[in-house]
Amino acid sequence: MIQTIEASPDEIYDIELEHSLLEANAQLAKENRALLDRHGVTAVDVMGAIGSGKTTLIGRLVERLKDRFGVAVFNGDATTSSDADLIANQSVPVVQIATINGCHLDANLVGKALQKISLEQLRLVFIENIGNLICPAEFPLGSKARVVVVSVTEGPYMVRKHPHMFLGAQLVVINKIDLAEAMGVSVAELTKDVHKLKPDLRVIPTSCKTGDGLDEVTAALLAV
Amino acid sequence: MHELSVASAVVEKVLEFVSAHSVKKVLAVRLAIGELSHIEAEQLRFCYVAITEQTPIQDSALEIETVEAVVNCERCRYRGRPKYWDDALSVGPIPTMECPNCGGAVEIAEGNDCAIKSIRFAVEDDGLAIPAA
Ligand SMILES: Nc1nc2c(ncn2[C@@H]2O[C@H](COP(=O)(O)OP(=O)(O)OP(=O)(O)O)[C@@H](O)[C@H]2O)c(=O)[nH]1
Ligand SMILES: [Mg+2]
Numbered sequence: 001m002i003q004t005i006e007a008s009p010d011e012i013y014d015i016e017l018e019h020s021l022l023e024a025n026a027q028l029a030k031e032n033r034a035l036l037d038r039h040g041v042t043a044v045d046v047m048g049a050i051g052s053g054k055t056t057l058i059g060r061l062v063e064r065l066k067d068r069f070g071v072a073v074f075n076g077d078a079t080t081s082s083d084a085d086l087i088a089n090q091s092v093p094v095v096q097i098a099t100i101n102g103c104h105l106d107a108n109l110v111g112k113a114l115q116k117i118s119l120e121q122l123r124l125v126f127i128e129n130i131g132n133l134i135c136p137a138e139f140p141l142g143s144k145a146r147v148v149v150v151s152v153t154e155g156p157y158m159v160r161k162h163p164h165m166f167l168g169a170q171l172v173v174i175n176k177i178d179l180a181e182a183m184g185v186s187v188a189e190l191t192k193d194v195h196k197l198k199p200d201l202r203v204i205p206t207s208c209k210t211g212d213g214l215d216e217v218t219a220a221l222l223a224v
Numbered sequence: 225m226h227e228l229s230v231a232s233a234v235v236e237k238v239l240e241f242v243s244a245h246s247v248k249k250v251l252a253v254r255l256a257i258g259e260l261s262h263i264e265a266e267q268l269r270f271c272y273v274a275i276t277e278q279t280p281i282q283d284s285a286l287e288i289e290t291v292e293a294v295v296n297c298e299r300c301r302y303r304g305r306p307k308y309w310d311d312a313l314s315v316g317p318i319p320t321m322e323c324p325n326c327g328g329a330v331e332i333a334e335g336n337d338c339a340i341k342s343i344r345f346a347v348e349d350d351g352l353a354i355p356a357a
């Protein structure tokens with residue numbers, strides 16, 4: 001049997017707290033951004049579903065950029081370091097960020113990762129977020145641009161199913177277009193869906209396999 | 225998953241409040257969740273119950289109020305509810321960043337935060353002065 005104790009009304013208080021649960025992260029994100037700005041470094045947050053090609057895309061972009069200026073990569077990976085290893089083969093600074101809840105990166109973790117590398121020689125940092133289409137949208141990290149990587153292998157309705165991720169993004173990459181025909185997925189329709197959510201959002205179709213669209217992504221990132 | 229980290233943040237803050245005041249029992253914690261914050265109320269409640277077990281705030285009610293989204297359009301100066309996309313395959317119609325008035329791109333003005341509004345609690349019998357927030 002459950003016993004309940006009722007406090008009499010004069011013993012009950014209602015206290016206004018107005019405490020934002022997202023504010024602390026937002027504040028740390030601002031600090032990260034200020035640190036990056038001071039060093040003239042641009043951070044790009046790469047989000048998207050598991051397996052959409054975030055690591056592969058970052059790898060291909062690093063290949064193109066690393067001889068022009070300093071590039072570093074942060075890999076958010078819940079369990080393994082396989083992603084980080086993949087990029088480290090290119091001999092650019094890599095920091096693996098293991099999250100505790102495996103859900104999303106936060107500004108605090110990114111701030112710690114920023115302490116681990118020298119920002120002096122750097123121009124661009126790619127931050128690979130955890131493969132998750134729901135959480136990271138609310139956790140700004142201090143990046144100048146948020147890129148969402150989706151792929152045609154996620155099916156024709158992936159944008160409609162996961163609309164939240166796109167609202168705060170500056171660039172959408174529709175990857176694996178080399179597989180579009182085989183998958184029966186229309187890149188034009190996916191693009192239309194993105195524009196229904198956010199009319200001015202830039203969409204670039206790519207294939208990390210054939211190299212299609214990678215020049216365009218590179219140029220877009222250099223312009224942010 | 226995400227709800228779990230939000231629930232943990234709520235519990236942490238409430239426990240901090242409890243230990244700083246002469247609280248006998250926390251009756252309710254009221255949250256204001258923005259429509260655009262994508263936090264699912266039922267999942268959040270579930271997480272809350274799970275992690276408050278065996279803590280001083282076990283059995284407190286989690287009251288969740290949704291804060292409606294408000295957007296601003298720079299182009300036509302529209303300010304108000306966003307345009308909704310009905311064919312989206314998520315649970316219900318989803319808010320978009322398209323201006324309902326001119327079709328341009330809007331910015332979020334309200335409805336993307338997630339906050340603890342207030343705490344309702346009973347004080348100790350010998351309850352000293354009214355605890356300050
Ligand atoms: N055909 C094809 N395969 C690709 C393309 N881009 C990536 N892949 C493959 O897709 C698989 C997943 O790629 P990753 O880069 O590991 O994806 P990810 O988004 O980093 O995955 P997680 O970090 O696990 O979420 C790998 O086998 C890649 O080789 C592409 O454009 N075309
Ligand atoms: Mg990866």
Ligand SMILES: [Zn+2]
Pocket residue numbers: 297298299300301302323324325326327328
């Ligand atoms: Zn407008």
